[in-house]
Amino acid sequence: MKSENLSVTAAAANTTGVAVNKTYWIKSIILLGLLGVLIALPWFTGYSTQRLMVELFTFYAIALAWNLLAGYGGIVSVGQHVFVGIGAYAMFSVSTTFSLNPWLALPASIIVSILFALIFAVPMFRLRGAYFAVGTWVLAEMARIAVLNSDWLGAGGGIPLTTMTGISRWLRNAGVYWAALAVGAGSLAVIWWLMRGRLGLALLSVRDSEAAASASGVNVLRTKVILWVIAAAITGTAGAVAYMNTLQVSPGATFSLNWTAAAIFIAVLGGIGTLEGPLIGVIVYFLLRECFSSYGSWYFIILGCIAILTMVLAPGGAWSLITRRKQIDPFGIRRILS
Amino acid sequence: MILEMVDIRKAYGKNVVIPGLSLTVNEGEFVGVIGPNGAGKSTLFGVISGEHVADSGSIQMAGENLSGLDAAARCHRGVARTFQIPQPFLGLSVYENTLVSATFGAGLHGEEARESARAALLKTGLLTLANNGADTLTLLQRKRLELARAIATQPRLLLLDEVAGGLTDAEVGELLELIVSINQSGVTVLWIEHLVHALVSVAERLVVLAEGQIVADGIPKAVLDVPAVRETYLGSDLEDDEADSVVADAGGDDVRG
Numbered sequence: 001m002k003s004e005n006l007s008v009t010a011a012a013a014n015t016t017g018v019a020v021n022k023t024y025w026i027k028s029i030i031l032l033g034l035l036g037v038l039i040a041l042p043w044f045t046g047y048s049t050q051r052l053m054v055e056l057f058t059f060y061a062i063a064l065a066w067n068l069l070a071g072y073g074g075i076v077s078v079g080q081h082v083f084v085g086i087g088a089y090a091m092f093s094v095s096t097t098f099s100l101n102p103w104l105a106l107p108a109s110i111i112v113s114i115l116f117a118l119i120f121a122v123p124m125f126r127l128r129g130a131y132f133a134v135g136t137w138v139l140a141e142m143a144r145i146a147v148l149n150s151d152w153l154g155a156g157g158g159i160p161l162t163t164m165t166g167i168s169r170w171l172r173n174a175g176v177y178w179a180a181l182a183v184g185a186g187s188l189a190v191i192w193w194l195m196r197g198r199l200g201l202a203l204l205s206v207r208d209s210e211a212a213a214s215a216s217g218v219n220v221l222r223t224k225v226i227l228w229v230i231a232a233a234i235t236g237t238a239g240a241v242a243y244m245n246t247l248q249v250s251p252g253a254t255f256s257l258n259w260t261a262a263a264i265f266i267a268v269l270g271g272i273g274t275l276e277g278p279l280i281g282v283i284v285y286f287l288l289r290e291c292f293s294s295y296g297s298w299y300f301i302i303l304g305c306i307a308i309l310t311m312v313l314a315p316g317g318a319w320s321l322i323t324r325r326k327q328i329d330p331f332g333i334r335r336i337l338s
Numbered sequence: 339m340i341l342e343m344v345d346i347r348k349a350y351g352k353n354v355v356i357p358g359l360s361l362t363v364n365e366g367e368f369v370g371v372i373g374p375n376g377a378g379k380s381t382l383f384g385v386i387s388g389e390h391v392a393d394s395g396s397i398q399m400a401g402e403n404l405s406g407l408d409a410a411a412r413c414h415r416g417v418a419r420t421f422q423i424p425q426p427f428l429g430l431s432v433y434e435n436t437l438v439s440a441t442f443g444a445g446l447h448g449e450e451a452r453e454s455a456r457a458a459l460l461k462t463g464l465l466t467l468a469n470n471g472a473d474t475l476t477l478l479q480r481k482r483l484e485l486a487r488a489i490a491t492q493p494r495l496l497l498l499d500e501v502a503g504g505l506t507d508a509e510v511g512e513l514l515e516l517i518v519s520i521n522q523s524g525v526t527v528l529w530i531e532h533l534v535h536a537l538v539s540v541a542e543r544l545v546v547l548a549e550g551q552i553v554a555d556g557i558p559k560a561v562l563d564v565p566a567v568r569e570t571y572l573g574s575d576l577e578d579d580e581a582d583s584v585v586a587d588a589g590g591d592d593v594r595g
């Protein structure tokens with residue numbers, strides 16, 4: 001009976017092998033086409049559209065990172081905006097201090113965010129559950145206050161991005177847009193690549209049962225810290241790009257809880273613990289914003305109601321409404337035994 | 339000596355489950371563990387596997403001190419366990435469940451990991467379900483998946499916590515065969531099971547736990563003859579005749595401890 005099973009699965013593997021190859025090509029062509037259109041966007045859209053897209057991509061990246069933390073690591077951080085601030089401030093101060101082109105200063109955001117994430121990990125990962133969540137918020141508050149009182153970071157006034165002067169308006173807008181596109185697409189690509197590898201397997205097991213993951217040899221703490229650092233790097237870079245267009249960072253706006261709130265909303269709406277969720281979530285979020293933001297405080301009440309309704313009616317988010325009917329895996333992170 | 343525990347104490351808050359337990363197990367032994375509900379059997383496994391931290395006492399594996407090592411580190415040193423209440427990775431497929439063990443427990447890469455994960459599924463009869471979601475498994479299949487995951491870590495010391503409950507006689511037979519073959523390949527087995535019949539037919543040593551203490555330890559037949567064992571354990575679970583037949587099955591007459 002056992003050898004029979006083997007030959008059956010072997011035959012199945014052959015047919016799916018061909019199918020996988022074909023869909024792989026179709027997917028690649030669609031993806032490349034989409035990427036081409038997105039890259040060409042500055043040539044056929046105005047500045048306001050580009051700025052909207054910058055927001056969309058940076059919010060997407062931050063939500064993707066938050067979703068990764070919460071959905072895969074069970075790490076609920078309400079202080080992710082600390083990395084928005086750190087990333088943005090790192091880029092601004094490196095760029096202005098060394099008179100460096102802002103785009104060339106972006107790697108500083110990645111490096112500084114990673115450094116701070118590692119430092120923060122030491123106290124934070126001693127905290128459990130709700131204490132961790134509160135801890136991250138306190139951390140962000142402390143960072144904001146520290147920046148507010150640091151003269152070399154411009155204190156309350158912040159830092160203007162003086163190195164942007166001399167760059168034409170078109171090029172600046174297009175350049176920031178491309179940076180945002182790179183951050184959005186890049187973070188998805190990085191996370192997709194990680195999820196397909198060893199780290200992804202470890203993360204998925206930790207997500208489902210920490211006790212069983214640990215018993216199976218997965219180093220749960222190390223997996224979580226790696227995740228925390230990756231999320232910080234993505235959030236920090238997205239934060240830096242988000243502030244390239246405003247040309248100014250300031251403690252109040254940059255270290256604002258609004259960043260984390262939006263990320264949580266997008267992740268919850270789209271589906272926590274999936275790669276697809278934030279993509280849907282961010283689109284819905286911006287549609288809602290474009291439609292309702294003129295209603296002032298009602299807009300936030302509507303957002304809140306939608307978030308609560310989602311959690312009650314479809315806890316898996318919008319993406320679960322699709323997978324509930326049909327198991328699909330567009331990013332191909334499932335491992336199939338053939 | 340693969341496992342040596344001295345004066346292990348474990349309490350949950352004020353509930354002292356294991357007041358002070360010492361146990362040594364030799365490499366390659368097949369040890370059955372029985373005891374009434376709430377005796378602390380699963381807790382004992384938790385302490386060995388690193389799920390729980392003992393309040394005091396020492397625990398060594400093959401001469402190395404295990405205290406201070408977490409479950410993952412102990413897994414890397416060859417401790418594998420099944421959970422009495424199965425804890426599959428519900429969002430993963432059956433195959434991915436065993437792949438986690440092969441990758442991180444056994445430390446295998448690529449094709450080797452895939453092959454080891456597949457072999458564990460083949461042994462436990464789960465291969466046909468390999469690409470199904472673990473959430474689609476029945477309770478019995480989940481128990482088998484627990485076993486498959488434990489095997490896939492390539493353990494030296496295998497801790498089985500009630501893997502035979504609910505099986506038919508034929509299925510119990512297959513399971514016994516599998517576990518005996520694992521043991522014969524050199525893996526030390528500690529097996530908690532309420533199916534005393536099945537357990538004594540394969541175990542070479544039986545440990546009886548009551549209120550966190552070892553009340554008897556030795557060759558199964560002799561252990562089952564101890565009056566205290568009949569009272570505290572068999573008395574409640576087996577009729578007298580049945581107890582006798584179990585004893586007859588077990589054979590041998592040497593009691594330690």
Ligand SMILES: Nc1ncnc2c1ncn2[C@@H]1O[C@H](COP(=O)(O)OP(=O)(O)OP(=O)(O)O)[C@@H](O)[C@H]1O
Pocket residue numbers: 350353355373374375376377378379380381382422
């Ligand atoms: N995680 C826990 N937290 C608190 N108390 C626990 C925990 N796990 C077990 N206990 C308690 O410890 C005692 C021993 O439980 P344990 O599961 O070790 O017994 P057992 O011998 O495995 O029983 P069974 O045959 O029912 O599986 C019980 O009173 C139980 O309620």
Ligand SMILES: [Mg+2]
Pocket residue numbers: 379380381422499
């Ligand atoms: Mg138990």
